[in-house]
Amino acid sequence: MQTRLDLARIQAARPLIDPIFLDTPLYRCEALEPALGCAVSIKLETANPVRSFKGRGTEVVAGGLAGQAAVCASAGNLGQALAWSARGRGLDVTVVASRYATPAKLARIRALGARLELVDGDHELARERAAAIARHDGIRLVEDSLDVETCEGAATIGLELVGTPFDAVLIALGGGALATGVGHVVKTLASGTEVICVQPLGAPAMTRSWHERRVVTTDTTDTIADGVAGRRPIPEVLADLLQVADDAVLVRESSIIAGMRLLFEHAGLVVEPSAALGIAALLEDPGRFAGKHVVTIVCGGNADPAAFRRWVA
Ligand SMILES: Cc1ncc(COP(=O)(O)O)c(C=O)c1O
Numbered sequence: 001m002q003t004r005l006d007l008a009r010i011q012a013a014r015p016l017i018d019p020i021f022l023d024t025p026l027y028r029c030e031a032l033e034p035a036l037g038c039a040v041s042i043k044l045e046t047a048n049p050v051r052s053f054k055g056r057g058t059e060v061v062a063g064g065l066a067g068q069a070a071v072c073a074s075a076g077n078l079g080q081a082l083a084w085s086a087r088g089r090g091l092d093v094t095v096v097a098s099r100y101a102t103p104a105k106l107a108r109i110r111a112l113g114a115r116l117e118l119v120d121g122d123h124e125l126a127r128e129r130a131a132a133i134a135r136h137d138g139i140r141l142v143e144d145s146l147d148v149e150t151c152e153g154a155a156t157i158g159l160e161l162v163g164t165p166f167d168a169v170l171i172a173l174g175g176g177a178l179a180t181g182v183g184h185v186v187k188t189l190a191s192g193t194e195v196i197c198v199q200p201l202g203a204p205a206m207t208r209s210w211h212e213r214r215v216v217t218t219d220t221t222d223t224i225a226d227g228v229a230g231r232r233p234i235p236e237v238l239a240d241l242l243q244v245a246d247d248a249v250l251v252r253e254s255s256i257i258a259g260m261r262l263l264f265e266h267a268g269l270v271v272e273p274s275a276a277l278g279i280a281a282l283l284e285d286p287g288r289f290a291g292k293h294v295v296t297i298v299c300g301g302n303a304d305p306a307a308f309r310r311w312v313a
Contacts, residue, residue: 003240004148005155005184013152014159017059018088021048023160026295031266036279037286039293043161046271046301050108052227053299054081054144057153057177061142062089064149071096071133072142073126075174075226076105077300078150082142083114094139096130098122102226102272104304122221124231145175145237154178157297158185166193167292170278172299173197173206173248174228176237182297183244197241197248198277200256203229207248209238224311225256227274227300255280261312263298272303273311 014022025044032040045053054077061070062085069092072082079095086093095109099118109116117133119125127143134141144150154177161169162185169186171179183195199207202223208216215238221229241248259276262283263269278296282289303311 001187001243003180003184003243004236005151005181005240007185007188010152010155010159010181010185013060013149014156016063017056017153017156021055021059022156026160026164029267032262035262035266036282038282038289038291040282041164041166041293041295042267043157043295043297045157045297045299046269046275050077050081050084051301052077052081053154053157053178053297054078055084056156057150058082058085060149060153061147062086062091065089065091065140067091068140069093069137070140070142071130071137072144073097073123073130074144075123075229076101076109077227077302078144079109079114080105080112080302083109083112087113094133096126096133098126102302102304105302108302122231123229145177145180146234150177151181153181155181155185158182161295162186162189164295165190166295168194168196168289168294170196170198170281170294170296172228172274172277172297173199174274175230175234176206176241178297178299180237180240180244183241187244194246195244196281197245198281199228199248199250200225200277201250201252204250205231206233206238206241207250209233210241210245210248213242223273224253225273225277227272228277249281251277251280251284255283257311258283264312269298270301270303270308271298272300275300
């Protein structure tokens with residue numbers, strides 16, 4: 001297996017990350033199991049100052065900035081995490097986001113002291129604008145999933161999973177930092193564990209790309225899972241995903257909502273839609289997982305409160 005990642009570098013990334021993001025809870029959640037028909041463990045990435053796993057990657061990125069200003073595009077969680085990592089180091093950060101992004105995420109980016117620029121379009125337009133700012137201002141462009149540090153940070157989750165013999169790990173798939181990072185570690189150290197990526201039917205570009213083994217783009221996205229709603233997969237990330245993922249599946253919006261409701265009612269967790277993708281996959285294909293022990297990475301908790309109430313009501 002040859003990817004842009006390397007186990008030694010992932011292990012070396014761990015000490016660069018504030019311990020507040022590391023060694024997150026990993027536990028069997030029996031209360032979920034009657035509804036899902038298999039043994040389910042949760043890797044909980046929401047109980048930290050930015051309420052998502054993205055802090056692991058931004059800590060590695062920010063550690064290498066050496067005082068340099070940076071700009072990133074974000075659906076909300078990367079920007080929040082980069083703002084947090086930059087604030088602690090006195091670094092200047094600009095976050096570019098869609099003006100349709102989740103308001104609670106935009107508010108947190110501002111509260112953490114980053115400059116926030118909104119574009120009148122979706123996440124792909126924000127990516128273009130961030131690149132233009134980086135060129136114009138001569139500052140560092142942080143590109144989620146393309147910058148290997150973002151993958152290495154996410155990959156440290158994998159180091160925390162491989163001590164337990166799971167049959168499968170379910171991973172939300174957006175740009176791919178999480179899946180390629182965790183997948184690299186799992187396939188290196190626990191190759192018998194299946195790596196299954198999950199995306200919404202309404203934002204299928206990376207999953208289709210994985211199945212067709214070439215970059216497939218879409219013109220639009222239509223999903224409540226804002227953290228994974230990309231349209232233009234990055235070729236280098238796809239190449240890695242082809243090495244480390246055993247499967248990539250698409251799930252319906254109704255299953256994502258049902259997953260959020262199950263996590264709320266049976267696990268006491270308030271999660272954003274992207275974090276319920278793994279549960280959604282279990283709900284849609286119970287036969288595949290019957291009798292198995294799976295782990296799902298509950299990767300973000302930045303739900304808009306009003307929307308959350310509507311979804312789980
Ligand atoms: C909560 C959440 N889940 C999943 C993802 C997807 O991760 P990746 O873009 O690394 O594939 C993101 C990305 O921002 C996210 O914020």
